[in-house]
Amino acid sequence: MPNPRELPIYELESAIVEAVRAQGRLIVQAPTGSGKSTQIPQMLLRHGFLDGGEVVVLQPRRLATRMLAKRVAEEMETPLGDIVGYQIRLESRLSKHTKIRFVTEGILLRQMSFDATLSGVNVIVFDEFHERHLYGDISLARALQIQQSTRPDLKIIVMSATLDAGALKNYLSPCEVLVSQGRSFPVKIEYLQKTADFEREPVWDVAARECARVAAQSAGGDFLVFMPGAYEISRTVQALQGSRELRDFVVFPLHGELPPEAQDRAVARYDARKIIVSTNVAETSLTIDGVTVVIDCGLARVARFDPHRGINTLLIEKISVASADQRAGRAGRTAPGVCVRLWTEREHAQRPAQELPEVRRLDLAEVVLTLKASGIDDVAGFPWLEKPDAKGLERAEMLLEDLGAVARHEKDAHATITETGRRMLRFPVHPRYARMLLEADARGCVRPVAMMAALVQGRNFLLRGVPRAVEEAREDLLGEETESDFFLLMRAWRFADQNRYSMDACRRLGIHSMGARQVGPLFAEFLRIAEREGLDAGEKRVEGEAVSKCVLAGFSGQLAKRLDAGTLRCDLVHKRRGVLARESAMQRAPLFVAAEVSEVEGRGGEVNVLLSMATAVREPWLKELFPDAYFEATSVVYDESAKRVIAKRERRFRDLVLESRASADDVPYDAAAALLTQQVLAGKIKLEQWDENVEQWIVRVNRLAEWFPELEVNPITDADRATLIEQICYGELGAKDVRGKPVMPVLRDWLTAEQLAVIDDYLPERLVMGNGRRSRVRYAKEGPPILSARIQELYGVEGRFTLGHGRVSVKIEVLAPNQRPIQVTDDLTAFWRDMYPKIKAELSRRYPRHEWR
């Protein structure tokens, strides 16, 4: 470790001491590597600022909080948790001697809302303030208020790497600004000569081209490519791996939802040169050593809360100058570097200097409640560093009023906190979940609801977009769920917990084990608070219905009704629209509440309002929970004329359908299937494309024919069925699908046991149809023996392979010397196609009246 006294920040020591003593407020502008975070607290201690009190150092991230405390304790040669300590959610190393306390931002805000004088705190240091997190902004404003009113002796230091110090200086005035240099290497910035058109040439191709160009010139070091999300990352990885100039590089994707092993792989050191393609995780949260080249696409997915619609959005936006500089800085940590920006210098000048701070873009409900609890009823008049959008404040107050956390009395200009609101604030969660917990007390289900709140606090630990095999394992181990996605998550967590969060077990179900690990302690914390607040948190038998009603109480503003059974489109209350999430288990619930509503920009710029974490709701509950709001809540759902047509059609069949085991949702499908099948049988449509739904058609058509004779649907006889099957088989062999790709034959369910026996050697095992939630075909994990033998023969290893629509691909868990996984997709597809003549010959023998082409 270099001598800390040589860090650049020491040049400012006397100035810092003087400014803190004279004004009690100070801004230190210093980049990473200046030593500010570790040294300034020690300076304060040495110069007597911490006599009879402590310094609290605010950090935006838990990991940094822990690491900084550890380093300062080491430098001071004291055990961690004695003079120097830290405190993050559910974890602290403190003692009564602690003088330097590193904390995450939420800790201080909560401390302030329960102890308005901050007794025992002499100095507050706001580190990394330029990140402008919501809690940081609020805490600073509150600290200033406290300093002005009851604690004139309180010292405030704001530190940041880059900052528009002008506005902040005014805000803190009178206040001095001290500037220090950092220790990093120069980074040469390059811009594109002319504007890139990502519509014409996708961003991943441009990035790959620039990588290849720079690789030809640069001597050594790793590359870091910034992309806005997982999809763009995977396309970039493909493009890079296909580039001849980059064949000596190993390429790794990196983003937050990757399993931990994959993240470790990306950050590890290799003999070969490396390209990491990453999201914003690599901008602030993760440091990666050895990077000398940064390729920055200049885009990021940015979370906002739209106060007009009351929904979250996640759209791709251009990053600010400050953010681009931060990304560029990643190339100069260990040696001089290069940063290529995929935009022009001219465009750069038009970019905003900073990202919009979180107060201007996030849901304010929780902080508004915090302010009201501190007696600040006029939240618009609060001394914000940056005043939030008026609509945002209004939306927050409206929600709090809906939840009963604040109330407006006629004589008051502003809503004030209620007793319910105060009780809600005891729980460190979004007010919606706090409200759910209080509702749970009334309904005798505090434990499961506390669990549900714990399940959704961290990042989603049930990974999305997992392989088919993982999906199957989930279905097998977690079972069917029709009441709530929360229950499925609960079972997933229980599975992880019972398996002690083992990596293997978690990987099998696509569970992020670190994420799942957080749930238990949070659950325990919520239960502790519940008990302290006098809620009945005992174990007891609980009806699912009671729990669902609690969700409805917390999320009544996110009530949704399916528009039809054929699509996932929904109406939301307050005249909004959305689409039920594909991964939701509530695919059959006509009415539900979504605990998450988020507008997301996906590939190709397509934007969808996605409704996830759904809980099925029954209409009578609305009347029960919201006797007054009932008509408001449901009229939107029913009043549009388009829906009347659907409702009418549904009513016509409902009585009959309800007698059977099927639901009214099936009727449109049945009708469509009947139509299609009749057309096929009449020879009007040629069934060229194998369709996994055909067997279901038959069931549906016959059910429809039986139930609704007035429709005059012809039932499908066994002879018809045989014809269909033959048509399908015929169509499959050598047929092409709509994209012109060959379609693989998957025949098992269509043929007799005898026929199957003949071709079994050539065909993969086909399993049952989907379970209705997803009517997709499931394939066996293992393919036909003949294919496994071929893999052995070709590669001398045991291969695992996946069978898809039109191609056979093999993934072999062996890395080539250049760390690239071996890809053998095409070879095997070709090999597979060679099997066709044999299959055809056999079929011709069995079905001589057909000509098998």
Added chain:
DNA sequence: GAGCACTGC
């Protein structure tokens, strides 16, 4: 052949 950035009490 799709639909998802990062944190924090």
